[in-house]
Amino acid sequence: MNPASGLPRNIVLIGFMGCGKTTIGRILARMLGCPFVDLDLLIEQKAGMPISRIFSERGEAYFRLVEAAVLHELAAPGPPRIISTGGGIITRRRSRTLLKQLGYVVWLQAPVDTILERTGRNRDRPLLETDDPAARIQALLDQRMPLYRASADLEIDTAGLDPEETACGILESARYHFAH
Ligand SMILES: Nc1ncnc2c1ncn2[C@@H]1O[C@H](COP(=O)(O)OP(=O)(O)OP(=O)(O)O)[C@@H](O)[C@H]1O
Ligand SMILES: O=C(O)C1=C[C@@H](O)[C@@H](O)[C@H](O)C1
Ligand SMILES: [Mg+2]
Secondary structure, eight states: OOTTTOOSSEEEEEESTTSSHHHHHHHHHHHHTOOEEEHHHHHHHHHTSOHHHIIIIIOHHHHHHHHHHHHHHHTSSOOOOEEEOOTTGGGSHHHHHHHHHHEEEEEEEOOHHHHHHHHTTOOOOGGGOSSOHHHHHHHHHHHHHHHHHHHOSEEEEOTTSOHHHHHHHHHHHHHHHHHO
16 A cells, blocks of 8 residues: 555545544645645535535535535545545434545544634634533533434544544554455
8 A cells, every 4th residue: 555556445534623634634635645625625516615605605515415415426436545524424323424434534633622722713603603612512522422423433633643643543453454
């Protein structure tokens, strides 16, 4: 699994907002010399507006429909790549099934205070636009933890690691997984 031979299958990153799916996905793709796709970006392209506007003008249910449709499109044949998802991709049963079919699924984790700190750096996450984002994060994590767990081939705690270290750990595990 080197840049010359390419990935045998996709690596799919899942996890809560701010756990590093986009950041680490980009690093992995650069390390492997393979394509990178970010589902949130594809959703924005398909809807023709930023995520914050999709939520405010069309609502979360519409966002989830577009999210599921975009994930479905990624199942079409194509070169293996790194796929970073949005934090809520696991909330739909059909999408959870599809994730598993898409490739090696890596769940990036971080504790609430780390998520709060990382997501506080910008304001493009409508679900955290509340007076008490820590409570919202905890409530969403309580709902979602079992869904992330059920979808993942590998779990990684990113707290205390820099993104490059996390990417190296993922590569090592993926190499082992793909070789066996
Ligand atoms: N392992 C890490 N260590 C330190 N900072 C990180 C790490 N991973 C991500 N960050 C920082 O946290 C912020 C959020 O990361 P990122 O956008 O990659 O998260 P995400 O999981 O894609 O979130 P979302 O679900 O909202 O798209 C960025 O500023 C990024 O630099
Ligand atoms: O956790 C979520 O539900 C979300 C995470 C982001 O990646 C975006 O997909 C959007 O802000 C919703
Ligand atoms: Mg992201």
